[in-house]
Amino acid sequence: MSACNRIRFVLVGTQHPGNIGAAARAMKTMGLSRLVLVAPEKPLDEAAYRRSAGAEDVLGDAPVLPTLAEAVADCRLVLGCTARARRVALEELLPADAAARAVQRAGEPAEVAVVFGRERTGLSNDELQLCHVAVHIPSDPAFSSLNLAAAVQVLAYELRLAQLAGVPAPAPEPGFREQVASHAQLEGLFGQLGDTLDEIDFHKGRAPESAMRKLRRLFLKAELSEQEVRLLRGILSDAQRMARLAASGSA
Structure with missing residues (x-):
């Protein structure tokens, strides 16, 4: 193809x-x-x-x-x-x-x-x-x-x-090359990141849009792999779990 x-x-x-x-x-x-x-x-x-x-x-x-x-x-x-x-x-x-x-x-x-x-x-x-x-x-x-x-x-x-013009494909890196994350995988990460920031009250009453735009740009520049997205989502899941434990303890 x-x-x-x-x-x-x-x-x-x-x-x-x-x-x-x-x-x-x-x-x-x-x-x-x-x-x-x-x-x-x-x-x-x-x-x-x-x-x-x-x-x-x-x-x-x-x-x-x-x-x-x-x-x-x-x-x-x-x-x-x-x-x-x-x-x-x-x-x-x-x-x-x-x-x-x-x-x-x-x-x-x-x-x-x-x-x-x-x-x-x-x-x-x-x-x-x-x-x-x-x-x-x-x-x-x-x-x-x-x-x-x-x-x-x-x-x-x-x-x-x-x-x-025959634009060359990137030269393969030595060893195993991880697959770049798909758009859907990145959007899943961004959605979970937004939810986590809300749960830990990161924005302190400020509008979240500006911070999320900057974070999206940061992660897009990094060209995250599928494995890196899974790692980050695992970290976010733990952060969400701890935030919910803290919230239930203070209720």
């Missing part, structure tokens, strides 16, 4: 079915076929298939899922395409750099997702929070808005170039 067969394009909350068809066409011209739809506002219709212009198979094979978390659960790298800086602090890459990283990670092998948001509003902060890296297309600031299919074409083209 080629690296690009492990890369999926995820369209979130698409408002116009025709744009999904045009995005499918943009993908297929660059040798990409894995499309996932998350909660589109309208089902695929005649306009979608007409604008796909020969990429009907890409549309026909595209699963429709209710949430972004489900669409990227098995991924080891999630790239979120966003047009503007937001409060979510993520590493930001240009399309060419993002494509090189995606092809490299897919060659490990690992599943990779490239995520696009709604035509008018893009990805929400909560959705960007589920991404590991932000991708920004450096369009003209005086007229920066790209059509969804145009943005898909830019990323698909850069992925094609990266694949043709």
Whole structure:
């Protein structure tokens, strides 16, 4: 299986079915076929298939899922395409750099997702929070808005170039190499971490969002393995158990 067969394009909350068809066409011209739809506002219709212009198979094979978390659960790298800086602090890459990283990670092998948001509003902060890296297309600031299919074409083209350039997979490390944790495993860790911080009263009445954003970024940069996630979750479980014992003793 080629690296690009492990890369999926995820369209979130698409408002116009025709744009999904045009995005499918943009993908297929660059040798990409894995499309996932998350909660589109309208089902695929005649306009979608007409604008796909020969990429009907890409549309026909595209699963429709209710949430972004489900669409990227098995991924080891999630790239979120966003047009503007937001409060979510993520590493930001240009399309060419993002494509090189995606092809490299897919060659490990690992599943990779490239995520696009709604035509008018893009990805929400909560959705960007589920991404590991932000991708920004450096369009003209005086007229920066790209059509969804145009943005898909830019990323698909850069992925094609990266694949043709033969981006090397990382050299294997000596000895056993642990598998990088999946998106779902990391989200499980973050959920338990948030619960634990609440139980030990870490925030002291302050809003938890800022601390959790920083902690998410810290752990994402570490590229935790599955074994490391299990270790951390074991520590958190013990911390939760002790917090509950303390709470029951003081009741």
